[in-house]
Amino acid sequence: MTAIQVENLVKIYGSLRAVDGISFEVAKGEVFGMLGPNGAGKSTTTEMIEGLRKPDAGNIHVLGHDVLKNIEPIKQRIGIQLQTTSLFQKLTTRELVKLFASFFKNTLPIDEVIGLVNLEEKVNTASKDLSGGQRQRLAVAIALINDPDIIFLDEPTTGLDPQARRSMWDVVSNLQKRGKTVFLTTHYMEEAERLCDRVAVVDHGKIIALGKPQTLIHDNFHETALEFSDDERLPEQLLTSLPAVERVQNEDGITTLYSTGVARTTNALMALVEQQQTELRGFTIRAATLEDVFLKLTGRRIRD
Numbered sequence: 001m002t003a004i005q006v007e008n009l010v011k012i013y014g015s016l017r018a019v020d021g022i023s024f025e026v027a028k029g030e031v032f033g034m035l036g037p038n039g040a041g042k043s044t045t046t047e048m049i050e051g052l053r054k055p056d057a058g059n060i061h062v063l064g065h066d067v068l069k070n071i072e073p074i075k076q077r078i079g080i081q082l083q084t085t086s087l088f089q090k091l092t093t094r095e096l097v098k099l100f101a102s103f104f105k106n107t108l109p110i111d112e113v114i115g116l117v118n119l120e121e122k123v124n125t126a127s128k129d130l131s132g133g134q135r136q137r138l139a140v141a142i143a144l145i146n147d148p149d150i151i152f153l154d155e156p157t158t159g160l161d162p163q164a165r166r167s168m169w170d171v172v173s174n175l176q177k178r179g180k181t182v183f184l185t186t187h188y189m190e191e192a193e194r195l196c197d198r199v200a201v202v203d204h205g206k207i208i209a210l211g212k213p214q215t216l217i218h219d220n221f222h223e224t225a226l227e228f229s230d231d232e233r234l235p236e237q238l239l240t241s242l243p244a245v246e247r248v249q250n251e252d253g254i255t256t257l258y259s260t261g262v263a264r265t266t267n268a269l270m271a272l273v274e275q276q277q278t279e280l281r282g283f284t285i286r287a288a289t290l291e292d293v294f295l296k297l298t299g300r301r302i303r304d
């Protein structure tokens with residue numbers, strides 16, 4: 001069964017087509033991500049699905065209901081992570097969750113919701129005294145209070161340090177284990193790769209790639225990246241002529257060899273290093289990432 005179905009969605013602000021004909025479906029129980037740089041149209045798309053903004057064209061169905069005709073039947077069944085929990089700075093975690101619970105007919109027990117986002121130890125802490133990551137998780141708790149089938153998370157980890165980001169990832173994975181559908185937006189590649197069953201890569205209001213992260217990567221890249229720094233700079237000509245090397249790139253003192261045969265390239269590279277009597281620092285072999293996919297499709301990095 002489809003959780004979300006979006007067809008030819010368009011939103012125009014003045015002369016800007018912020019969302020320019022977007023279509024996709026999200027299955028029940030799926031973690032689906034919209035990945036793209038700032039201004040790509042992710043929030044606008046999300047808010048139209050949530051019923052908070054009216055599209056200029058297109059159709060949206062959530063759990064089989066036409067959102068544009070009547071949002072009421074799905075209000076109880078979706079949860080939205082708000083960005084503004086700092087509004088009630090003096091209220092504690094428990095008080096805030098309780099406050100939002102009062103808006104709904106059916107809710108989960110307050111403590112269960114707080115447990116779902118691992119904030120048990122902070123139930124009596126005022127929201128102003130929570131860390132950024134804890135505050136974001138509190139916002140997720142509030143989104144979960146009505147036990148929704150679909151949870152919308154708009155950039156849930158923006159501005160968080162790596163540890164806080166991992167905690168949020170655990171929360172999202174646990175939601176999926178409980179059978180929830182999660183729709184999230186992000187501009188972090190690693191987040192999309194780790195969390196999402198499928199991602200829509202968006203740029204300038206259009207979907208430029210859609211699929212499982214690993215499929216998108218494999219469809220676009222057959223090479224593996226070998227990276228290292230070499231102080232004395234091995235001559236590029238010699239590197240290019242190593243077996244199985246497709247391309248050589250040098251950026252900020254880091255050399256990247258894109259290879260279709262890691263073992264052959266590595267062996268030959270090591271022989272070359274010995275022959276040239278130099279040394280490699282920080283030699284790593286890494287698979288291509290969604291960042292490489294975005295770069296290949298748009299010619300830009302996502303964090304521009």
Ligand SMILES: Nc1ncnc2c1ncn2[C@@H]1O[C@H](COP(=O)(O)OP(=O)(O)OP(=O)(O)O)[C@@H](O)[C@H]1O
Binds near residue numbers: 013037041043045155
């Ligand atoms: N209410 C508005 N009026 C006019 N322009 C808007 C409005 N809301 C968004 N925009 C513009 O529409 C484009 C898409 O914005 P949107 O917030 O959807 O992007 P995004 O991908 O979510 O980016 P971000 O991660 O920065 O939020 C941007 O160029 C933005 O400036």
